[in-house]
Amino acid sequence: xxxxxxxxxxxxxxxxxxxxxxxxxxxxxxxxxxxxxxxxxxxxxxxxxxxxxxxxxxxxxxxxxxxxxxxxxxxxxxxxxxxxxxxxxxxxxxxxxxxxxxxxxxxxxxxxxxxxxxxxxxxxxxxxxxxxxxxxxxxxxxxxxxxxxxxxxxxxxxxxxxxxxxxxxxxxxxxxxxxx
Amino acid sequence: xxxxxxxxxxxxxxxxxxxxxxxxxxxxxxxxxxxxxxxxxxxxxxxxxxxxxxxxxxxxxxxxxxxxxxxxxxxxxxxxxxxxxxxxxxxxxxxxxxxxxxxxxxxxxxxxxxxxxxxxxxxxxxxxxxxxxxxxxxxxxxxxxxxxxxxxxxxxxxxxxxxxxxxxxxxxxxxxxxxxxxxxxxxxxxxxxxxxxxxxxxxxxxxxxxxxxxxxxxxxxxxxxxxxxxxxxxxxxxxxxxxxxxxxxxxxxxxxxxxxxxxxxxxxxxxxxxxxxxxxxxxxxxxxxxxxxxxxxxxxxxxxxxxxxxxxxxxxxxxxxxxxxxxxxxxxxxxxxxxxxxxxxxxxxxxxxxxxxxxxxxxxx
Numbered sequence: 315x316x317x318x319x320x321x322x323x324x325x326x327x328x329x330x331x332x333x334x335x336x337x338x339x340x341x342x343x344x345x346x347x348x349x350x351x352x353x354x355x356x357x358x359x360x361x362x363x364x365x366x367x368x369x370x371x372x373x374x375x376x377x378x379x380x381x382x383x384x385x386x387x388x389x390x391x392x393x394x395x396x397x398x399x400x401x402x403x404x405x406x407x408x409x410x411x412x413x414x415x416x417x418x419x420x421x422x423x424x425x426x427x428x429x430x431x432x433x434x435x436x437x438x439x440x441x442x443x444x445x446x447x448x449x450x451x452x453x454x455x456x457x458x459x460x461x462x463x464x465x466x467x468x469x470x471x472x473x474x475x476x477x478x479x480x481x482x483x484x485x486x487x488x489x490x491x492x493x494x
Numbered sequence: 495x496x497x498x499x500x501x502x503x504x505x506x507x508x509x510x511x512x513x514x515x516x517x518x519x520x521x522x523x524x525x526x527x528x529x530x531x532x533x534x535x536x537x538x539x540x541x542x543x544x545x546x547x548x549x550x551x552x553x554x555x556x557x558x559x560x561x562x563x564x565x566x567x568x569x570x571x572x573x574x575x576x577x578x579x580x581x582x583x584x585x586x587x588x589x590x591x592x593x594x595x596x597x598x599x600x601x602x603x604x605x606x607x608x609x610x611x612x613x614x615x616x617x618x619x620x621x622x623x624x625x626x627x628x629x630x631x632x633x634x635x636x637x638x639x640x641x642x643x644x645x646x647x648x649x650x651x652x653x654x655x656x657x658x659x660x661x662x663x664x665x666x667x668x669x670x671x672x673x674x675x676x677x678x679x680x681x682x683x684x685x686x687x688x689x690x691x692x693x694x695x696x697x698x699x700x701x702x703x704x705x706x707x708x709x710x711x712x713x714x715x716x717x718x719x720x721x722x723x724x725x726x727x728x729x730x731x732x733x734x735x736x737x738x739x740x741x742x743x744x745x746x747x748x749x750x751x752x753x754x755x756x757x758x759x760x761x762x763x764x765x766x767x768x769x770x771x772x773x774x775x776x777x778x779x780x781x782x783x784x785x786x787x788x789x790x791x792x793x794x795x796x797x798x799x800x801x802x803x804x805x806x807x808x809x810x811x812x813x814x815x816x817x818x819x820x821x822x823x824x825x826x827x828x829x830x831x832x833x834x835x836x837x838x839x840x841x842x843x844x845x846x847x848x849x850x851x852x853x854x855x856x857x858x859x
Binding site: 323326327328330331333334335337338341365368369370462 | 768769770771772773796798811812813814815816818835838839842843846849
């Protein structure tokens with residue numbers, strides 16, 4: 315059975331807090347570019363950008379990376395193939411910019427690595443930070459997020475689902491034990 | 495027995511006496527809440543004020559042992575339209591009349607409190623007195639009266655005390671603390687120590703807190719200058735959460751200014767917009783002063799919440815430090831619980847700060 319661990323209200327609160335933290339940790343937000351990874355990371359990036367626009371009256375460019383994962387239905391920790399970048403859509407030249415890479419769930423870190431590769435091919439950013447809604451642990455690469463919505467310790471036979479209203483009609487994060 | 499409510503502009507209203515038989519003088523303020531008079535009467539933020547309720551029937555559910563927001567109420571007097579003849583509620587332990595007699599607070603009933611409220615809204619805040627006899631000098635005396643400005647000193651605890659649990663260590667600086675703030679912290683298993691308003695940064699930091707909460711309290715924030723140096727020092731290293739007077743002191747400490755409002759916000763139906771998301775919370779408020787919005791431009795503070803009726807600044811966040819504050823009462827009591835999530839926010843802020851602090855230490859090791 316799927317269990318809800320973040321409801322709509324908490325998700326709203328968590329994303330607002332990440333926005334404040336982004337302001338707090340960056341003296342000035344002029345140089346920022348938000349890049350969301352695949353479906354749900356993009357909507358999270360847009361929500362952060364909207365909050366920042368409301369608070370500081372600044373339009374941060376929002377781009378996206380489409381990364382395809384060659385994965386089985388369940389998230390086995392060791393994935394045979396590495397994630398592959400399909401397309402990047404970033405409206406500005408990222409050279410010299412501070413990029414905040416945004417994803418819904420941070421797990422093995424392989425998606426983030428693929429995203430980093432892609433960003434490096436596109437230009438030379440001054441800095442890349444990582445913001446995630448959920449950090450579920452089990453990293454296989456030396457990657458750690460700078461902004462974390464919620465730390466959720468999981469076991470490998472559990473799956474974390476993030477749903478956002480733009481795609482799924484409602485906001486929630488659930489965790490489910492997979493039965494083989 | 496007749497009693498008179500006299501305002502400094504010469505307006506007089508006659509009513510029926512209840513509560514203690516003493517003379518009272520203070521600023522007359524009105525609360526628009528429909529219930530929750532026990533919480534309001536025991537709220538230290540009303541220290542030195544004569545509290546008037548616009549809701550027409552007060553005292554109908556008596557006073558009980560559970561709902562008080564402080565041990566000794568410090569408001570000066572109570573003005574109501576109709577005092578319930580007898581209280582009727584299974585939780586009631588004594589009547590409002592008996593409670594006020596016990597605590598030496600006079601009351602007056604039979605006043606058209608909504609008419610008086612309209613008068614105050616036009617004229618702005620007024621001094622007022624409750625007397626059993628009006629003489630020729632009453633108004634002149636009232637006009638000459640200088641109201642005390644040391645309400646925080648009379649509302650704060652004199653000595654530190656703990657409210658122990660096994661969770662995060664929180665230091666609450668008591669400027670006139672409402673018990674509901676402690677209830678919210680205890681509910682989240684916080685290990686709380688309450689310090690007097692005179693606490694220095696060294697006093698606070700000596701307890702190695704995970705977070706510091708600046709409480710609500712009465713009067714003009716500029717009457718508590720000693721707190722500013724403490725806040726400036728503490729916010730550099732520990733997450734800070736300011737409520738009401740604590741919010742105003744947080745603003746002053748960071749270079750902003752405050753002003754006295756014409757008639758303040760007192761009630762539980764004040765809509766506040768969270769600027770980041772546009773969400774509206776209905777909030778419990780009790781403040782006669784507010785942060786000057788223009789003065790924030792030169793500071794490191796940003797506005798996070800505002801009242802939607804008059805755009806008063808209702809929430810602030812520091813741009814460099816993990817510190818935030820709200821003008822309203824997320825602890826409600828009385829009022830809606832819409833904003834209780836701010837205490838969870840404070841917990842999250844503390845946890846995030848701890849993680850980044852650990853990381854910093856690891857890098858420097």
